[in-house]
Amino acid sequence: MSTKLLVSLFLAVVLLSARAAERPNVLFIASDDMRPQLGCYGDKTVKSPNLDALARHGMVFLRSYVQQALCSPSRISMLTGRYPATTGIFEIGRTLRTTMPDITTMPQHFKNNGYHCRSLGKIYHVGIDDDASWTVPAWHSRKPRNGPVGTAAVAARKKEIAEKGITAPAKGKGAVNYAVPAFDAVACGDDDLLDGDCAVNAIAQLREHAKTPEKPFFLAVGFANPHVPWVSPKKYWDIYEREKIPMAANNFLPRGAPAFAATSGMDFHWYAGVPEGDLPESFARECLHGYLAAISYVDAQVGRLVAALKETGLAKNTIIVFWSDHGYYMGEHTWWGAKHNNYEGATRNTFIISVPGMKNAGRATESIVQAVDIAPTLTELCGLPPNDGFQGRSLKPVLDDPEAKVNDAAFSWYPKGPGYLGVAMRTDKWRYVEWTKPGAKTEIELYNQAVDPQNNLNVADKPEHAKVLEVLGQRMRERFPVQTYEEPPPAVKKKDN
Numbered sequence: 001m002s003t004k005l006l007v008s009l010f011l012a013v014v015l016l017s018a019r020a021a022e023r024p025n026v027l028f029i030a031s032d033d034m035r036p037q038l039g040c041y042g043d044k045t046v047k048s049p050n051l052d053a054l055a056r057h058g059m060v061f062l063r064s065y066v067q068q069a070l071c072s073p074s075r076i077s078m079l080t081g082r083y084p085a086t087t088g089i090f091e092i093g094r095t096l097r098t099t100m101p102d103i104t105t106m107p108q109h110f111k112n113n114g115y116h117c118r119s120l121g122k123i124y125h126v127g128i129d130d131d132a133s134w135t136v137p138a139w140h141s142r143k144p145r146n147g148p149v150g151t152a153a154v155a156a157r158k159k160e161i162a163e164k165g166i167t168a169p170a171k172g173k174g175a176v177n178y179a180v181p182a183f184d185a186v187a188c189g190d191d192d193l194l195d196g197d198c199a200v201n202a203i204a205q206l207r208e209h210a211k212t213p214e215k216p217f218f219l220a221v222g223f224a225n226p227h228v229p230w231v232s233p234k235k236y237w238d239i240y241e242r243e244k245i246p247m248a249a250n251n252f253l254p255r256g257a258p259a260f261a262a263t264s265g266m267d268f269h270w271y272a273g274v275p276e277g278d279l280p281e282s283f284a285r286e287c288l289h290g291y292l293a294a295i296s297y298v299d300a301q302v303g304r305l306v307a308a309l310k311e312t313g314l315a316k317n318t319i320i321v322f323w324s325d326h327g328y329y330m331g332e333h334t335w336w337g338a339k340h341n342n343y344e345g346a347t348r349n350t351f352i353i354s355v356p357g358m359k360n361a362g363r364a365t366e367s368i369v370q371a372v373d374i375a376p377t378l379t380e381l382c383g384l385p386p387n388d389g390f391q392g393r394s395l396k397p398v399l400d401d402p403e404a405k406v407n408d409a410a411f412s413w414y415p416k417g418p419g420y421l422g423v424a425m426r427t428d429k430w431r432y433v434e435w436t437k438p439g440a441k442t443e444i445e446l447y448n449q450a451v452d453p454q455n456n457l458n459v460a461d462k463p464e465h466a467k468v469l470e471v472l473g474q475r476m477r478e479r480f481p482v483q484t485y486e487e488p489p490p491a492v493k494k495k496d497n
């Protein structure tokens, strides 16, 4: 080999390493079932000082939508940068490789470009992970998700099942996972429960990374709260006055909506102590109290991660994303502890991005964004080559100018039924939902978001909206042809929750 070639090779290696070292790190924080109920979203009740501080150093996306309001399909869509229409996964059960064996996911794209990629806690749905996405296998805390009361309830239920020789149902009242109370204020420290322990491990990872600044990282940290059961250390309950927590005013189903569409999950009602039917007000208030405490518990863990970034000096070169996998209902439309549909409350999620040195720090944007936009956004912000498989759009124009628009609509999917697949299109003014089923009449929903932000009244059948329906329907069909979906038979038993 000639000296000239050797020198060129050496320079190429030096340049590549220098470029890798300059690339920002990514701390991607996911929270499970956290609706945009934070101080930085204008909520006056919740205590979220750390996420509000993150928002002051970042941008809050007020109109961010996930592509399906259910844990696993939402996460698979976001992590692959593909719509569920492409992943074909609309349920909890199958891994993404079932339908897309050779896909390159967002973290895998980072891994392929020299990043150390790691998953701690719930990033993909628990038990439905993707090894190819990570440099090392995903890590899960062994600390309890529940306090002593919940842990004892599970043990008692297991004992009862063994003694009676019965087969417990996998779902519903009587299932082992649902033997725990729906909420609990535990006299313990943050690190005695799962999410605090996840933060401890994440901080340890950050300290390790600080020692090898030449290798950028993509660290994904997923918290289990505020998914039901709402279990958090008692100190987070003590910061709220239960009687002052506002209750939902629209405790009725969306009016004029198809009955099969206006439904949500019932799993919350399977937890121990949850009454059938309407919740008495005192019980409903305890639920809201528990949900808010669980948000504050996550908020505190985020604060610890951000403090670790500052302490290690990593903050100046680390992009922080905070994302929840969908919205949530806490009494609105009579739904509790639920998502599972195509309405605004289920599909709108919490989403904050903080980029070191960003000029619009502290701004909020009403630009319509989607979870599939995250992959191309981080790819661009980190200077990686684009990946043609990512279907969203980079949000860098919005980060540079909160008034900028990159999407004219956000799309979400949900199978309902049996046999219907619904696609929702959220534009600036409308939520337009089409429900198609082979051999059945297509059902349409239309909500005027400008006057009906919570989707209380379906106005699709108003004669004055005929033209709007035609235009919106055409817009949707141009993007996504009619698709059908049949839920696959359950294959392997997966860990629930």
Ligand SMILES: [Ca+2]
Pocket (backbone or CB within 6 Å): 032, 033, 070, 071, 227, 325, 326
């Ligand atoms: Ca979730």
